[in-house]
Amino acid sequence: xxxxxxxxxxxxxxxxxxxxxxxxxxxxxxxxxxxxxxxxxxxxxxxxxxxxxxxxxxxxxxxxxxxxxxxxxxxxxxxxxxxxxxxxxxxxxxxxxxxxxxxxxxxxxxxxxxxxxxxxxxxxxxxxxxxxxxxxxxxxxxxxxxxxxxxxxxxxxxxxxxxxxxxxxxxxxxxxxxxxxxxxxxxxxxxxxxxxxxxxxxxxxxxxx
Numbered sequence: 001x002x003x004x005x006x007x008x009x010x011x012x013x014x015x016x017x018x019x020x021x022x023x024x025x026x027x028x029x030x031x032x033x034x035x036x037x038x039x040x041x042x043x044x045x046x047x048x049x050x051x052x053x054x055x056x057x058x059x060x061x062x063x064x065x066x067x068x069x070x071x072x073x074x075x076x077x078x079x080x081x082x083x084x085x086x087x088x089x090x091x092x093x094x095x096x097x098x099x100x101x102x103x104x105x106x107x108x109x110x111x112x113x114x115x116x117x118x119x120x121x122x123x124x125x126x127x128x129x130x131x132x133x134x135x136x137x138x139x140x141x142x143x144x145x146x147x148x149x150x151x152x153x154x155x156x157x158x159x160x161x162x163x164x165x166x167x168x169x170x171x172x173x174x175x176x177x178x179x180x181x182x183x184x185x186x187x188x189x190x191x192x193x194x195x196x197x198x199x200x201x202x203x204x205x206x207x208x209x
Contacts, residue, residue, distance in 0.1 A: 084109040089197035091164030096154040
């Protein structure tokens with residue numbers, strides 16, 4: 001599995017878009033992605049944060065912010081097709097952040113023609129994650145190239161859509177039915193279903209009383 005955490009990275013560099021080509025041709029032209037190297041226990045490391053702090057939580061005590069308590073684990077050894085399908089199913093936007101506060105977003109990664117849009121860092125406050133190791137970053141680069149986006153020296157990030165964030169928070173609350181003030185860490189994983197893929201809570205740890 002490959003863990004993800006939510007975080008903000010100040011070292012953001014440039015990107016330059018390329019022309020898009022049909023998905024079958026793109027995948028063949030790109031060739032096979034470098035084989036992922038499975039870290040110990042099948043974990044691929046990643047970090048989660050957000051561009052701007054979330055409002056302070058209310059309650060009986062301080063709630064650890066999601067960017068500090070959430071982790072997402074992807075299976076090690078993923079190939080490009082299931083990886084793209086998982087990102088789409090969970091509600092994750094692949095993006096490249098440039099040096100001039102520009103962000104290029106790519107969605108519909110498993111579709112024939114991925115959707116590309118442009119935004120500004122100043123307008124972004126969602127959760128995002130980056131890989132702590134390069135195992136799945138190579139697949140990200142292939143997917144971006146297939147969509148016609150040249151990463152260059154840019155920083156690759158993955159944004160959680162508001163729907164994905166709400167789903168994860170709802171699943172987190174229902175898993176052990178404990179107040180969020182008690183939750184130290186919630187680990188999510190992605191599993192295959194008859195409809196495709198879905199995210200779920202695998203385990204939680206709790207703060208001492």
